[in-house]
Amino acid sequence: MISIVVPTRNRAYTLRKVLPSYFVQDGVDEVLLVDDAGDDETADIAAAIAENFPNVALRIVRHDQRRGAAASRQDGAAAAAGEFVLFCDDEYLEPGYAAECLRLLLEHGAGAVSGRRVYMLAGETRAHALHRFGNGMRRGKPFDYALCENVNGAVFEGVVSLPITNSNILTRRSYVERFGFDPHYAGGNGYREESDFQMSLFLSGHPILASNDAHSVHLPMGEVRTGGQRVHAARKFFWSVRYNAYFLEKHYGRYARKVGLRQPLWLAKLHALFYLAWRNFFRPPLYAIVMSARFGLRT
Template sequence: MTDSPRPAAPALGSGAPTVSVVVPTRDRPELLARAVAAILGQEYEGTVECLVVFDRSEPVPVPAPTGPGRTLRLLRNDRAPGLAGARNTGILAAGGELVAFCDDDDEWLPGKLAAQARLLAEYPDTPLVSTGIVVAHDGRDFPRLAPDRPLERADFLRDRIMEVHPSTVLARRAVVLERIGLVDEEIPGGYGEDYEFLLRAADAGPVRAVHQPLVRVLWHARSFFSDRWPMIISALRYLVAKHPDFRADPIGIARIEAQLAFAYAGLGDRHASRRWARQAFRHNPREQRVYAALLAGSGLVRADTLVRLAHRAGRGI
């Protein structure tokens, strides 16, 4: 599709919309303090409230530089345990016109919030805006620029588009509540809850992004699910059952099938892994995860070794 002509970018000024930033957390106080400081330190002319949602733990004080137009609220997640329930706790408690997400181990970079708010104001039809990211892993940074075109549902069916990371999300709260819906708390293990949310967001209108990488995303051992293969398999099956239009897109379904093949290889079920790999290959022989799954299923290389190698290059499987 082509964009309609852009209106002049509005100045935010004193009328800048209020923003509520939801930060789920559990047992990472040092990283949390850094994340909150970066949020409240944004040069943004509107009011910013940071809602830290403690998941399965009691709230504890967070050292953070509050001041005029900057507030910090501590909440407890009493919904489903995990990121989905914690995000929803924050969304429902938020008082801002706009709502944003940030994981407790990530960091907003200078200019992030103001650039996104301007983009959201430019395009009233867009339900959600993102930014590029910097993946930080093992002492290295990998900048990932966000797509500079509108993203529709078909784009997300075909590709997770990792640059549209949950820590980059900014949306109108009313649109989340009335058109997108809350984060799905039923996904097994909470795996892919952010991706499923994006699929529904794209139903509400084209998703747009600030091209520049304005969020630093920390990848570390607790970021990954490589030792939880049965949960990953259940979550992928759940995703396709909830969004059956995956099956109408050969590229999209091949990606999911190849991920299933890789997960079964990680589980040690070579028969199921080969079966899913064959299906993925029939749908899209160019799907690279097929070959990763076949390699892992051969027993020559462990699945978790391939995951680590991908992460060293700033990629996922």
């Protein structure tokens, strides 16, 4: 019924830790890894783990040349056998994640559903991270409409409807075939590639939901060895600004009318520019200081 699709490149270290949590998800029939021209031992590690779960098929789709996360998601969905596709970004999935997302998708006729993303700190266990996070850690609304950004740590209970959520979404394979992942986001850090697909769903009248009853757990940043989050801050800022401008030019007019925004496109881009500068250069050290002071743990 559900196919888990994981776009990956040279992340064998991470997959060794998180992949078992995919095979134990209720309702999952297969796990597809889309290896984007990597050169590490991903295939061998995945095969060794899959041997412990004979009731769930492992399939590996390989790109001979690097094509980026958007193309990897698209190719994984095209190869999937399930009616529903759960995209995962090399993170641990809490037991019941897939089942909860599927329940909400069917009950609400949603376009895509995610759980909450929790970032582990160095020295934490998953249980400690989930307990620390609770229903969120920041007071305020779970979505910043002016920036078109999901506020990951916002406090809320139950289920909320948002224009976009995080990247660990369950959706229908038919929606991927219809709306697709835009290959424009192939270089750099791929910022907005998953948001682009979700925004297309949202603007077409398909709700995007996030649930407090399911969680994905991201490894501490010190253990993330490859991927967009390891790009140098200056390069990450450059690509984020570039891709955000493309994203806004593509969607902003319809989005602003749908949610009632009055700021013009140029102001939305300027607002985002300052926000991305803050997020890339200033927020990380301040966040590290706050987490160390509150919990005695490093990011």
